[in-house]
Amino acid sequence: MSNQKTDRAWWYGCVIYEIYIRSFYDSNGDGVGDIQGITKKLDYLASLPIDAIWITPFFKSPMKDFGYDISDYYAVDPLFGEIEDFEEMIEKAHALNLKVIIDQVWSHTSDTYSWFIESQSDRDNPKADWYVWSDAKADGSPPNNWLSVFGGTAWEWNESRQQYYLHNFLKCQPDLNWHNLNVVREIMQVAEFWLEKGVDGFRLDVCNYYMHDPSKLDNPSRTEGMPIQDGVSPLNPYANFINLHNINQVQNIKSLRRIRKVLNKYPGTISLGEIAAAEDPMRQTVEYIRGDKRLHTAYNSSLLVNEKLTPELVASAQEELSLHLEDDEEEMICLTMSTHDFPRARSRWQPQNPETIPAFEKWLVTLLACLRGIICFYQGEELGLTESEIPQEEMQDPLGSNFPSYFAGRDGCRTPIPWETEKANWGFTDAVTPWIRVDENFNSLAVDVQEENPDSLLHYFRKLLRWRNRQPAMKYGDFDPIEVGRDVLSFIRKVRDQRLLCVFNFAEETQAYLVSCRYGKPVMSSGVTSFEVTNLGNGDRTIEMEAFGFAIFEREF
Incomplete structure (x- = not known):
């Protein structure tokens, strides 16, 4: 494990x-x-x-x-x-x-950063290549079809350099050139x-x-x-x-x-x-x-x-x-x-x-x-x-x-x-x-x-x-799904010396869940209304969870 x-x-x-x-x-x-x-x-x-x-x-x-x-x-x-x-x-x-x-x-x-102000001044300054610059296409349009997350083209024309600069976000947010x-x-x-x-x-x-x-x-x-x-x-x-x-x-x-x-x-x-x-x-x-x-x-x-x-x-x-x-x-x-x-x-x-x-x-x-x-x-x-x-x-x-x-x-x-x-x-x-x-x-x-x-x-x-903060299984443990249903999710978080069973009701109606006898009373729970022992004779019990109810059980080793 x-x-x-x-x-x-x-x-x-x-x-x-x-x-x-x-x-x-x-x-x-x-x-x-x-x-x-x-x-x-x-x-x-x-x-x-x-x-x-x-x-x-x-x-x-x-x-x-x-x-x-x-x-x-x-x-x-x-x-x-x-x-x-x-x-x-x-x-x-x-x-x-x-x-x-x-x-x-x-x-x-920002385009007000001293780095960018220097970079845009001409094509030969010490920071000329600190941002992503590119020539226009023959028709003067942006160099490619890249878009900004914030809308429109990801390229902005700069008169000083007669080039476009790249901005994946706002046009006032020029991209740094990490290739430099x-x-x-x-x-x-x-x-x-x-x-x-x-x-x-x-x-x-x-x-x-x-x-x-x-x-x-x-x-x-x-x-x-x-x-x-x-x-x-x-x-x-x-x-x-x-x-x-x-x-x-x-x-x-x-x-x-x-x-x-x-x-x-x-x-x-x-x-x-x-x-x-x-x-x-x-x-x-x-x-x-x-x-x-x-x-x-x-x-x-x-x-x-x-x-x-x-x-x-x-x-x-x-x-x-x-x-x-x-x-x-x-x-x-x-x-x-x-x-x-x-x-x-x-x-x-x-x-x-x-x-x-x-x-x-x-x-x-x-x-x-x-x-x-x-x-x-x-x-x-x-x-x-x-x-x-x-x-x-x-x-x-x-x-x-x-x-x-x-x-x-x-x-x-x-x-x-x-x-x-x-x-x-x-x-x-x-x-x-x-x-x-x-x-x-x-x-x-x-x-x-x-x-x-x-x-x-x-x-x-x-x-x-x-x-x-006191549960090693929660902080460091694996996640093992047990039931992934329409309304109920249950999974185990585990390390060598601790095993926690987590059961969550995703529905706005009461849901039942069968809990193994290997788990004791819940160590954390909300909206759990009953713990009925089943008639299987093995100590398993059924819990009922109200809307958005949940229960966390610790296995008794």
């Missing part, structure tokens, strides 16, 4: 909590969350109890894509504070035994700068976009019936092509060795890659973590989907993971059901019967916590936050603005955390107007309300994670 060791690196089987900094907590009253805001809430974060926080970009930026368009990798944007604020925050986090992972956006920069070793060396210096500040790792934004095919051939069209890339809307024109030449290059994976080499100089640090728009998501994600010269871990969109959440969906993702992972006790991907880029899971899979929502909330966080992998929760999932409705006229997200006919944008999952019900803006900020509206429906979900209610999701979340 694999996965026997329990003395692995801290990150194997850990729980990460993503902080979308703009909406977490505003400490200075300007309407935007900031670094000092995180510092003030570190005791809360440590109480959850999580292992690490992942903080979205806080670097200098014109904020056209809210920090994912960086204009200085070495500087903190004044909107979020100063470098000293970051140093204070990381010191306190470490004192509370919290690891700190920061976002690094190395595939592209000087670029890679500079990026590695960026990495070392923040590692010297004490960070415990990097979340690498769209790290499968680093390199392109130098031939710049046209991407082939996607034929009818072909599956589209992971996490891409079928209504986005980007989905009409197989992105064969602009992303997911073999050379891209080889380039990761440089990142791992730098991280190896700082023992205990971690690289967490985002694998976006993958054609074969689980296989490609595992390729990015294979061996000891690539990333430590990565995540994809396998559970960030709008389709119905079913036992088959969950089981197939876990089984596919096991299929691609080698029998290596150091390989593990990260699993998440919500991030700042996707509608909240609580709303995507909303039950039809409102009376089942409290049970569903506990069920959902428990299901994720029981799966094999590094687990990542997005801020507010411990409170049961829902997707917010942002009027079109208030939309901030450029991705939503570019596709208003079918996409509500990412603003709905980025609304502020409700801290205190008696304060304006639920205690998120003292500003009259926060950067994005606070959801008025969050009053009953606020932290102070849930702290006072021992039956709240917040208290349950803490209980769940405290329990999980």
Whole structure:
């Protein structure tokens, strides 16, 4: 049996909590969350109890894509504070035994970055080849048919150079040229700068976009019936092509060795890659973590989907993971059901019967916590936050603005955390107007309300994670499916000295499940109404689970 060791690196089987900094907590009253805001809430974060926080970009930026368009990798944007604020925050986090992972956006920069300003000035300057430039076709059109995720061509004409530059995202986000070793060396210096500040790792934004095919051939069209890339809307024109030449290059994976080499100089640090728009998501994600010269871990969109959440969906993702992972006790991907880029899971899979929502909330966080992998929760999932409705006229997200006919944008999952019900803006900020509206429906979900209610999701979340942290089988064990039915999923998580049976009811109606006599009373459960001994005479018993009921049993060896 694999996965026997329990003395692995801290990150194997850990729980990460993503902080979308703009909406977490505003400490200075300007309407935007900031670094000092995180510092003030570190005791809360440590109480959850999580292992690490992942903080979205806080670097200098014109904020056209809210920090994912960086204009200085070495500087903190004044909107979020100063470098000293970051140093204070990381010191306190470490004192509370919290690891700190920061976002690094190395595939592209802002067009206001000094590197790009120099690069675009002419074709002979020292940074002329730091970005991806290409001549126009004979008719003046873009060099090929590559599209931007954010809509339209992925090429923008530049008058100074009389060339096009590549932008896989917004036109103000030119792609860095990772084929240029000087670029890679500079990026590695960026990495070392923040590692010297004490960070415990990097979340690498769209790290499968680093390199392109130098031939710049046209991407082939996607034929009818072909599956589209992971996490891409079928209504986005980007989905009409197989992105064969602009992303997911073999050379891209080889380039990761440089990142791992730098991280190896700082023992205990971690690289967490985002694998976006993958054609074969689980296989490609595992390729990015294979061996000891690539990333430590990565995540994809396998559970960030709008389709119905079913036992088959969950089981197939876990089984596919096991299929691609080698029998290596150091390989593990990260699993998440919500991030700042996707509608909240609580709303995507909303039950039809409102009376089942409290049970569903506990069920959902428990299901994720029981799966094999590094687990990542997005801020507010411990409170049961829902997707917010942002009027079109208030939309901030450029991705939503570019596709208003079918996409509500990412603003709905980025609304502020409700801290205190008696304060304006639920205690998120003292500003009259926060950067994005606070959801008025969050009053009953606020932290102070849930702290006072021992039956709240917040208290349950803490209980769940405290329990999980003590279970070797949950942190390190295999995933063996037992029943993958229409409404019931059961599986075993196991290491040599522990075996846990997990049973989940995906339906809004009561379901029965037969439990072997080898398992005692449930160690964690919700909505289990009866334990009837069968007439088989062997001690097996049938449990009944209400809507979104679940039970976890430990085998009695």
